[in-house]
Amino acid sequence: ETGVTQTPRHLxxxxxxxxxxxxxxxxxxxxxxxxxxxxxxxxxxxFVYNFKEQTENNxxxxxxxxxxxxxxxxxxxxxxxxxEDSALYLCASSQGAGVRNEQFFGPGTxxxxx
Amino acid sequence: xxxxxxxxxxxxxQEGKNYTIYCNYSTTSDRLYWYRQDPGKSLESLFVLLxxxxxxxxxxxxxxxxxxxxxxxxxxxxxxxxxSATYFCAVDIETGTASKLTFGxxxxxxxxx
Numbered sequence: 001e002t003g004v005t006q007t008p009r010h011l012x013x014x015x016x017x018x019x020x021x022x023x024x025x026x027x028x029x030x031x032x033x034x035x036x037x038x039x040x041x042x043x044x045x046x047f048v049y050n051f052k053e054q055t056e057n058n059x060x061x062x063x064x065x066x067x068x069x070x071x072x073x074x075x076x077x078x079x080x081x082x083x084e085d086s087a088l089y090l091c092a093s094s095q096g097a098g099v100r101n102e103q104f105f106g107p108g109t110x111x112x113x114x
Numbered sequence: 115x116x117x118x119x120x121x122x123x124x125x126x127x128q129e130g131k132n133y134t135i136y137c138n139y140s141t142t143s144d145r146l147y148w149y150r151q152d153p154g155k156s157l158e159s160l161f162v163l164l165x166x167x168x169x170x171x172x173x174x175x176x177x178x179x180x181x182x183x184x185x186x187x188x189x190x191x192x193x194x195x196x197x198s199a200t201y202f203c204a205v206d207i208e209t210g211t212a213s214k215l216t217f218g219x220x221x222x223x224x225x226x227x
Binding site: 094103105108110 | 145147154157202214216217218220
């Protein structure tokens, strides 16, 4: 079991719904990440937070809104999604900058947009 | 833009055989990671390679890094069915704050009896 947890594990939502994904890390790390994994595509980095500050937004549509209230928690707020947003959303954490900055991943949230 | 290419994309091999997965990347980096993903599961860290010439081994898997050639390899020795999974390499470009991983497309390994 990793030190990164995600809830919910599965989510089905309509295009007009608003929902949130939650990620929590118990590793004492300073950086947290959101990735999207679609079928037959490489993992795509969406957002990076370091010490609660957003340091990367990889041209993600505004219907995805991240929030990082502290170094242990990361949210991804979803609204008016499209069917092509259906994917596995993975959260990860790492110590932050440094020689060994290995990222540890959570179990993911499988999102289906109808 | 950093590009990370893995080959093959799919590999079917018999138990007991050896094979190598290749990971090529397009820009300078001296940090590379290998991950394993089982179907429907998250990514599990396998190896962290932090310098040119680094070699790490764990069981039947061995990873190496040649930063001059911008190439990493994951060698499988005497494959067993439990190794069936998708393997990803990821190249780290440190931004000075957090890391920024660019993943390869993955190699789906199927080990048959």
